[in-house]
Amino acid sequence: MRQNKAASLLTAGILTVLAAVSFFPIYLALINSFKSQGDMFRSFVSLPTSISFGNYAEAFDKINLLGSTVNSVIISALGIGGIVLSASLAGYKLSRTTGKLSQVIFFLFIASMLVPFHSIMIPLTRMAKSLSVQGSTYGLAIIYIGLGVNMAIFLYHGFVKSIPRELEEAAYMDGCNEYQTFFRIIFPLLVPITVTIAILDFLWIWNDFLLPLLMLTDSESFTLILSTNTLFGEYNKDWSLILAALVLTAIPVILIYSFFQRFIMHGIAEGAVKG
Amino acid sequence: MPVNSYKKYISLLAFVAPAFILYAVFLLIPTLGGMFYSFTDWNGLNRTYEFIGFGNFAEALIEDPDFIHSLLFTLKYVLFMIVLQNVFALGLAVFIETRSRSKGFFRTIFFMPNMISTIISAFMWTFVFAQVLPQLAEKTALTFLDQSWIGDPNVSFFSILIVSLWNGVGYMMIIYLAGLQGVPQSLKEAALIDGATPFQTFLNVTLPMITHAITICFFLTLNGAFKVFEVVYGLTGGGPGRSTQVITMNIYEEAFSNNFRYGYASAKSVILFVIILIFTFIQIQVMKKREVEA
Structure with missing residues (x-):
C-alpha cells in the first residue's frame, strides 16, 4: 500500500515537471508580449513590471x-x-x-x-x-x-x-x-x-x-x-512585437480548443482508429 | 436488366462527380504529372522539354551532395522521431491514465501545443533558443543552456527534435489514451493478483492489447516525419548553409527559389514518395503481424 502511494506521488511529480516544461514556451511568449523591449532584456522569465498593450496594437496593425x-x-x-x-x-x-x-x-x-x-x-x-x-x-x-x-x-x-x-x-x-x-x-x-x-x-x-x-x-x-x-x-529582431503577433495568432485556436476540447480529442482518436 | 444497371451507373456518377472532379484536378493529375515530368528536363519556363529517362534520378542520388545530405539528415530525424515521439506519448498516456482527478488537466496541458500551428511553434521556440536560454545560462549557473541552439547544426538537430516533439507528442498521446481505455481493467487486475509487478503487467498485458494504437502512431509519425518542413523552415531555415536542410526543403528550393528545374525537382519528389511508400509498407507488414484481438 505504501509502495502504491509512493509510485502515485512519483508519477504526479514527473507529470507536473513535464507539464511545466511543456507550458514554458507559451508562458514566455505571453508574459514577454506585454513588456517593453528594455524590460524584456532585463529578464525574460520575470513577470512584466508594467503591462503595456502597445505591442499588441502594433501587431494588430502589422x-x-x-x-x-x-x-x-x-x-x-x-x-x-x-x-x-x-x-x-x-x-x-x-x-x-x-x-x-x-x-x-x-x-x-x-x-x-x-x-x-x-x-x-x-x-x-x-x-x-x-x-x-x-x-x-x-x-x-x-x-x-x-x-x-x-x-x-x-x-x-x-x-x-x-x-x-x-x-x-x-x-x-x-x-x-x-x-x-x-x-x-x-x-x-x-x-x-x-x-x-x-x-x-x-x-x-x-x-x-x-x-x-x-x-x-x-x-x-x-x-x-x-x-x-x-x-x-x-521584424526579426523586434521580439516584443513578434511575440504579440504569435499570441494573437494562437488565440483563435486556443479558444476553439477550450470550447471543443472533448470533440477534438474524440475526433483525433476516432479518425486514427478508423485509419 | 440493362436499363436498371445504366441508371445505377448514372446515379453513381452523379453522387461521386463533385468530389472526383476536384480530386482529379488538384490531386490525381498533379501526382501523375509530377511522375511524368520527373523523366524530363523541363525547366518550367520553356514550353518544350525532352525525355531524359532516369537522368534526373541518377543526378539526384549520385551527383547532388546537397540532396544526399538532406536525405540522410531527414532519415536521422525520422529515426529519432519514431522512437522519441512514441516513447514520450505512450509514457505520458500511461502516467495520465493512472491519475483520477488530474487526468483532464494534464491531458489539456500536454495536448495544447498541438493546437498551435507548427510554424508558429517554431517561431515561439526560436525566441526561447535564441534569447531566453542564453540569458538564463548567464544569470543562473545552468551553463549547459548556453548552446548555439540554432547556429550549430549538431545542436540544432536536437532543437528541431525538441520543437517537433513539443508540437507532436500530444496528438499521439490522445491516440494512446484512447487505446489504453480499451484495455479491460479485469485483465490488469487478474495479472496483478497473479503476482505480476505493475511493470510486468504493462509489458505483458497492456502493451499487447494496444498494438493497434502503436501501429497507427508509428505510421502517423513515420509519414509526418518524412514530410517535415515547417519546423526546420521556422527554426533554422535549413542553415547554416544547407546543413539542416530536409528533403522537402531541398525540393522546395530546387523548384521555387533556385533555378526552377521543375523536371529535376519532380524527380526528387518522386524519390521522397517512393521512400515513404517503402518505409510505410515495411512498417505495416511488420507491425500488423503483432496485433492481437481483445
Whole structure:
C-alpha cells in the first residue's frame, strides 16, 4: 500500500515537471508580449513590471489581424463545407454501390492518401496558375476540397456501413428520390463522423502554411499564419512585437480548443482508429 | 436488366462527380504529372522539354551532395522521431491514465501545443533558443543552456527534435489514451493478483492489447516525419548553409527559389514518395503481424 502511494506521488511529480516544461514556451511568449523591449532584456522569465498593450496594437496593425482572420475563416469554412458535402455524397454512394467501377474509384481515392503534399506541390502550383485559381482565397478553398476529400470519403465510406439499408428502402417506399433520401434520412445520421471530419480538416486548413505560401501572393489575401510569417521575416529582431503577433495568432485556436476540447480529442482518436 | 444497371451507373456518377472532379484536378493529375515530368528536363519556363529517362534520378542520388545530405539528415530525424515521439506519448498516456482527478488537466496541458500551428511553434521556440536560454545560462549557473541552439547544426538537430516533439507528442498521446481505455481493467487486475509487478503487467498485458494504437502512431509519425518542413523552415531555415536542410526543403528550393528545374525537382519528389511508400509498407507488414484481438 505504501509502495502504491509512493509510485502515485512519483508519477504526479514527473507529470507536473513535464507539464511545466511543456507550458514554458507559451508562458514566455505571453508574459514577454506585454513588456517593453528594455524590460524584456532585463529578464525574460520575470513577470512584466508594467503591462503595456502597445505591442499588441502594433501587431494588430502589422499582421492586418481582422483581414487575415476573415481570410482564414473563409478558406476554412468553404474548404470544410465543400469537403463535407461532396465527400459525404461520394462516400455514401461508393459504400452502397457494388461493382468494379465503384471499387476502382474508391481505390483511387484511398491510394492518394499516401501521396505526400511535397510530391505534388510543383504540378499543383502550375495547375492552379493555369486555372487562374492562384492568388485568391476562394481558389485556395477549392484546392483544399480537392486535397481533402480522399480522407473524408474514406471515413464516410466506413461509417455508412453501420447504417441499416432498411431506412433508405422505407424512404423510397414513401416516395423520396435518391437525393431527398440522402439529405433527409442519411445525412442527419452522419453527424458524428461529420464532426470528426470537420475538426480534423479545421486543424489542417487553419494551421497549414506551405499551400497558402505557394498560392497566395497578395498580402491582402494572406491567412493569419502567412501574415505572421511575413512579420517574422521583416521584424526579426523586434521580439516584443513578434511575440504579440504569435499570441494573437494562437488565440483563435486556443479558444476553439477550450470550447471543443472533448470533440477534438474524440475526433483525433476516432479518425486514427478508423485509419 | 440493362436499363436498371445504366441508371445505377448514372446515379453513381452523379453522387461521386463533385468530389472526383476536384480530386482529379488538384490531386490525381498533379501526382501523375509530377511522375511524368520527373523523366524530363523541363525547366518550367520553356514550353518544350525532352525525355531524359532516369537522368534526373541518377543526378539526384549520385551527383547532388546537397540532396544526399538532406536525405540522410531527414532519415536521422525520422529515426529519432519514431522512437522519441512514441516513447514520450505512450509514457505520458500511461502516467495520465493512472491519475483520477488530474487526468483532464494534464491531458489539456500536454495536448495544447498541438493546437498551435507548427510554424508558429517554431517561431515561439526560436525566441526561447535564441534569447531566453542564453540569458538564463548567464544569470543562473545552468551553463549547459548556453548552446548555439540554432547556429550549430549538431545542436540544432536536437532543437528541431525538441520543437517537433513539443508540437507532436500530444496528438499521439490522445491516440494512446484512447487505446489504453480499451484495455479491460479485469485483465490488469487478474495479472496483478497473479503476482505480476505493475511493470510486468504493462509489458505483458497492456502493451499487447494496444498494438493497434502503436501501429497507427508509428505510421502517423513515420509519414509526418518524412514530410517535415515547417519546423526546420521556422527554426533554422535549413542553415547554416544547407546543413539542416530536409528533403522537402531541398525540393522546395530546387523548384521555387533556385533555378526552377521543375523536371529535376519532380524527380526528387518522386524519390521522397517512393521512400515513404517503402518505409510505410515495411512498417505495416511488420507491425500488423503483432496485433492481437481483445
